[in-house]
Structure formats: C-alpha cells, structure tokens
Amino acid sequence: DDITAELKRLESDVAVVDARIARDTERLAASSNPKQAQGFESELASLTRRKSDLEDMEIALMERLETADAAVSEQEALIAETNAQGAQLSADAKTTVSDATTRLEGARRDRDAVAASVPTDLLSLYERLAARGNGAGLLRAGACEACRMVLPPSDLATVRRAQTDEVVFCPECGAILVRTEESR
Ligand SMILES: [Zn+2]
The missing domain is CATH 1.10.287 (Helix Hairpins)
Incomplete structure (x- = not known):
C-alpha cells in the first residue's frame, strides 16, 4: 500500500x-x-x-x-x-471426540451389564478398591495385570490353592485378582 x-x-x-x-x-x-x-x-x-x-x-x-x-x-x-x-x-478432532464418546458409551453399557452379574458385596468391594487404586487385575502368566508385578512364587502358590469362588488379592497393589484359564 x-x-x-x-x-x-x-x-x-x-x-x-x-x-x-x-x-x-x-x-x-x-x-x-x-x-x-x-x-x-x-x-x-x-x-x-x-x-x-x-x-x-x-x-x-x-x-x-x-x-x-x-x-x-x-x-x-x-x-x-x-x-x-x-x-x-x-x-479430525471432532471425529476423534465422537468416536471416543461412542466407545465410552459402549464401555459404560458393557460395564453396567457386567456389574449387574457380579454379586453386590463383591461389586462394592471392587468399587471401594477402585476408588483408591486398582480395583481388579487379571492374573496372567503369574503377573497381576493391574500393577504389572510378577507375584512371588509363595504368593502365587497361595492364590492357586484358593477356591475358585474365593476372593484373592494382589500382594503388591491390593487389587482383586481375576483368575481365568490364562491364570494357570
Ligand atoms: Zn497388582
């Protein structure tokens, strides 16, 4: 100009x-x-x-x-x-947010469905634990998937001896150990 x-x-x-x-x-x-x-x-x-x-x-x-x-x-x-x-x-951001919202809603529905099948006292124990740390962790290949720590052999033996309907905890993080086929 x-x-x-x-x-x-x-x-x-x-x-x-x-x-x-x-x-x-x-x-x-x-x-x-x-x-x-x-x-x-x-x-x-x-x-x-x-x-x-x-x-x-x-x-x-x-x-x-x-x-x-x-x-x-x-x-x-x-x-x-x-x-x-x-x-x-x-x-892109709008798509990401929308996808995440859809996934979150799906996860909430899944969680509600699972929670409905869990006994009330176990569910409230889980919720208390989850509020201050790890609520539950899958026990896989001798390790707690909530904290990733490998359980010492003696603790692992105790867990393996426990009845299937007994609630067992991770000695490291205190999470409820979920035992499945993968836990053996
Ligand atoms: Zn743990």
Whole structure:
C-alpha cells in the first residue's frame, strides 16, 4: 500500500512536469524574444531531466511493488494452506471426540451389564478398591495385570490353592485378582 501510494505521488509529479513542459513549449513557440526563448529552452531541458528522473523512480518502485505483491501472494497461499490444515485438524478432532464418546458409551453399557452379574458385596468391594487404586487385575502368566508385578512364587502358590469362588488379592497393589484359564 505504501509503494502504491508513493507511485501515485510520482505519477502526479510527472503530470505536473508534463503540464509545465506543455506550457513552456507553447510559450517557446509563441516567443519572439531570443533571451526569453533561451530561458524557456533551459527550463524545458531541466524539466525533461526531472521527468526522466521521476520515470526512473517509477520503474524502481514498480519493481519493488512486483516483489511485494509476490511476497503477499506467497503469504496468502500460506494462510490459505494453514486455514485448510486447521479445518482438517478441527474435523479430525471432532471425529476423534465422537468416536471416543461412542466407545465410552459402549464401555459404560458393557460395564453396567457386567456389574449387574457380579454379586453386590463383591461389586462394592471392587468399587471401594477402585476408588483408591486398582480395583481388579487379571492374573496372567503369574503377573497381576493391574500393577504389572510378577507375584512371588509363595504368593502365587497361595492364590492357586484358593477356591475358585474365593476372593484373592494382589500382594503388591491390593487389587482383586481375576483368575481365568490364562491364570494357570
Ligand atoms: Zn497388582
């Protein structure tokens, strides 16, 4: 915008010089006084130099304008690209949130179904444990999946001796140990 404004100023300067050249040319043509004519000629020569200087400045400014326009276009393209990326990320985020919400709702339904099949006292024990740490962990390959600790052999032997309907706990984290086929 600054360059464009400067160019307009130069153009109006050139117009002023052109008007003076036209006026002096007319006066020179009409003049019959040699001394006066010489004065017009010298003024015309200086006006022509001035016009040439102004035109050189115009050319330099036009080159700067071209460079600046290219830079603006480049930035505009970058802004458009960034906006498109932003829109894509925003859409992706919405999909992620929506997927997670669907999974969460599914997990809640599954949990409710499982909880309904668990005896009340066991469920409340689980909920007490879960409120302050690990509620339950699958016992797999001799390790508690809630805390990832491998049970010492003596503890493992105790757990293995326990009745299937007995509630056993992880000696490390206190979680209820869930025993399945994978626990053997
Ligand atoms: Zn544990």
